[in-house]
Amino acid sequence: MTVLQRVKSITHRICEQSKPTRDVYLDHLREAASRKPKRSALACANLAHGFAACSPSDKAALAGDVVPNLGIITSYNDMLSAHQPFETYPQLIKAAAKEAGGVAQVAGGVPAMCDGVTQGQPGMELSLFSRDVIAMATAIGLSHDMFDAAVYLGVCDKIVPGLVIGALTFGHLPAVFIPAGPMTTGLPNDEKAKTRQLYAEGKVGREALLESESKSYHGPGTCTFYGTANSNQMLMEIMGLHMPGSSFINPGTPLRDALTREAAKRALAITALGNEYTPVGEMIDERSIVNGVVGLHATGGSTNHTMHLVAMAAAAGIKLTWQDISDLSDVVPLLARVYPNGLADVNHFHAAGGMGYIIRELLDGGLLHEDVKTVWGGGDGLRAYTIEPKLGENGTVVREPVAAESADKKVLSTCKQPFQVTGGLKMLKGNLGTAVIKTSAVKADRHIIEAPAIVFDSQAALQDAFKAGKLDRDFVAVVRFQGPRANGMPELHKLTPALGVLQDRGHMVALVTDGRMSGASGKVPAAIHVTPEALDGGIIGKIHDGDVVRLDAEIGTLDVLEDPDVLAARPTPEVDINHNSYGMGRELFAAFRNVVGKAENGASVFG
Ligand SMILES: O=C(O)C(=O)C[C@H](O)[C@H](O)COP(=O)(O)O
Numbered sequence: 001m002t003v004l005q006r007v008k009s010i011t012h013r014i015c016e017q018s019k020p021t022r023d024v025y026l027d028h029l030r031e032a033a034s035r036k037p038k039r040s041a042l043a044c045a046n047l048a049h050g051f052a053a054c055s056p057s058d059k060a061a062l063a064g065d066v067v068p069n070l071g072i073i074t075s076y077n078d079m080l081s082a083h084q085p086f087e088t089y090p091q092l093i094k095a096a097a098k099e100a101g102g103v104a105q106v107a108g109g110v111p112a113m114c115d116g117v118t119q120g121q122p123g124m125e126l127s128l129f130s131r132d133v134i135a136m137a138t139a140i141g142l143s144h145d146m147f148d149a150a151v152y153l154g155v156c157d158k159i160v161p162g163l164v165i166g167a168l169t170f171g172h173l174p175a176v177f178i179p180a181g182p183m184t185t186g187l188p189n190d191e192k193a194k195t196r197q198l199y200a201e202g203k204v205g206r207e208a209l210l211e212s213e214s215k216s217y218h219g220p221g222t223c224t225f226y227g228t229a230n231s232n233q234m235l236m237e238i239m240g241l242h243m244p245g246s247s248f249i250n251p252g253t254p255l256r257d258a259l260t261r262e263a264a265k266r267a268l269a270i271t272a273l274g275n276e277y278t279p280v281g282e283m284i285d286e287r288s289i290v291n292g293v294v295g296l297h298a299t300g301g302s303t304n305h306t307m308h309l310v311a312m313a314a315a316a317g318i319k320l321t322w323q324d325i326s327d328l329s330d331v332v333p334l335l336a337r338v339y340p341n342g343l344a345d346v347n348h349f350h351a352a353g354g355m356g357y358i359i360r361e362l363l364d365g366g367l368l369h370e371d372v373k374t375v376w377g378g379g380d381g382l383r384a385y386t387i388e389p390k391l392g393e394n395g396t397v398v399r400e401p402v403a404a405e406s407a408d409k410k411v412l413s414t415c416k417q418p419f420q421v422t423g424g425l426k427m428l429k430g431n432l433g434t435a436v437i438k439t440s441a442v443k444a445d446r447h448i449i450e451a452p453a454i455v456f457d458s459q460a461a462l463q464d465a466f467k468a469g470k471l472d473r474d475f476v477a478v479v480r481f482q483g484p485r486a487n488g489m490p491e492l493h494k495l496t497p498a499l500g501v502l503q504d505r506g507h508m509v510a511l512v513t514d515g516r517m518s519g520a521s522g523k524v525p526a527a528i529h530v531t532p533e534a535l536d537g538g539i540i541g542k543i544h545d546g547d548v549v550r551l552d553a554e555i556g557t558l559d560v561l562e563d564p565d566v567l568a569a570r571p572t573p574e575v576d577i578n579h580n581s582y583g584m585g586r587e588l589f590a591a592f593r594n595v596v597g598k599a600e601n602g603a604s605v606f607g
């Protein structure tokens with residue numbers, strides 16, 4: 001079977017397993033698409049409220065049934081360097097809409113949490129739940145039913161997935177995603193990581209650490225490592241939700257603004273009022289989802305997307321499983337080396353050929369569905385994205401075919417000579433249940449770890465043990481009661497410096513947890529998202545200090561090598577997790593912790 005046949009076979013399987021839910025979803029979408037313009041279903045009083053604060057010309061336009069109205073869902077705030085540039089986007093979008101003969105209104109804002117600010121802090125326990133809050137907030141904005149299309153302003157970790165879930169819930173509306181772009185390159189990410197390890201060893205002080213961090217994170221735009229935020233940009237591009245070439249253009253540049261204006265105009269061109277109606281819920285189908293998974297593997301994207309993609313697909317009635325993701329990993333090569341999978345950052349990635357190169361290489365390698373619908377339209381499907389965007393005259397965007405060769409073969413490779421013959425993510429199975437590991441960032445001699453367990457009920461306990469010098473040995477750190485129901489499944493990325501120091505000292509170390517890691521986590525082998533979680537009675541909760549745990553990322557297994565009957569007979573320990581239920585707003589998320597689904601089903605609160 002060729003790789004294309006394999007990809008098509010997996011896609012067919014996804015279509016089959018999705019059919020019942022996808023058919024219902026599409027029926028609901030077509031029912032919702034009944035009126036055009038959408039506001040014509042509103043009564044006069046509703047409509048008057050909807051345009052009361054508009055300019056006289058916009059009021060006149062919206063009073064009629066001809067002019068399309070564009071809803072803006074924005075996640076602007078000053079907390080995320082990646083979202084700060086969105087402050088000025090609504091004005092840019094409204095002006096572009098006017099030029100295109102339409103109207104644009106901010107339909108609503110959504111919250112956006114910075115995982116960098118909350119990493120290792122109590123706030124991180126709200127992070128995963130914030131994805132579904134963002135989807136709900138998106139629905140609140142669009143529920144005014146004033147809009148014929150929407151543009152979604154978002155970049156970071158949980159925000160884009162939440163916006164996609166919201167957009168697909170309003171699948172009858174065309175959707176264009178508008179990014180803000182990466183910050184310019186500062187202190188290289190590997191130098192930042194080295195200073196963190198020196199700090200963890202007490203070899204440098206807080207002043208040196210803060211100076212290093214501030215040189216790395218130094219301005220507006222997305223952090224430059226290839227974590228979840230930049231994986232989001234890759235997904236929006238390869239799933240056809242961005243204008244071609246949008247992902248990695250720096251903020252505050254004329255080309256960035258040109259792409260934003262162009263996105264607003266394109267959204268207005270694909271409403272039901274025109275002749276290119278492109279409802280996002282029909283545009284995003286099983287092939288688009290598979291294209292997203294292929295892109296994730298080929299670029300070594302974030303482990304968080306093993307949950308977010310499952311949740312996003314479900315919002316369109318599509319059932320994506322970890323088995324599908326794992327099977328695609330077996331046929332998709334790793335084509336990019338961007339930190340933590342290498343030394344380059346996303347600016348280097350873009351300069352080497354970026355998304356246009358990746359999409360072209362994967363299309364030519366028979367690994368992507370080419371004949372998919374995109375917001376760009378036209379008959380070229382995804383081939384239209386094998387371009388490089390440039391600034392044209394009068395603030396327009398021109399697109400040139402992407403260069404034939406990678407401009408930096410240490411950053412972007414080919415399907416014929418990939419960095420790794422399989423994808424960056426691997427599913428693990430065994431008597432601990434199922435888990436995920438990011439192999440693209442782990443050296444080959446660390447893909448198999450078998451060592452005694454040391455069990456922790458919090459990341460702080462592990463950090464304390466490290467500081468007390470108790471961890472200088474080969475061991476598997478088992479950090480449990482970090483699952484969605486226990487405490488919202490935080491990222492445990494703060495453990496990376498300590499575990500990295502131990503690994504650099506030559507110890508064979510690994511992490512096993514029912515929690516998450518950051519997409520920026522890297523070199524230490526980590527089996528994460530272990531399902532079932534400890535609070536659900538999972539075996540991870542029954543591991544004792546000294547039990548031998550074996551993680552094998554080569555064959556995809558995760559086991560505790562103890563007598564199964566002994567393990568099964570062990571009671572789930574009584575661990576006091578009450579401290580997770582209050583403080584920093586956690587009081588407000590008890591309902592989420594009670595209803596949230598399993599990690600392998602996307603850890604969603606929507607059932
Ligand atoms: O990619 C993801 O999933 C992330 O969550 C990345 C977070 O934003 C990191 O926490 C920020 O990186 P650090 O500065 O190393 O903490």
Ligand code: SF4
Nearest residue numbers: 114115116156223229
């Ligand atoms: S990439 Fe992560 S750390 Fe950077 S702004 Fe986004 S959420 Fe914050």
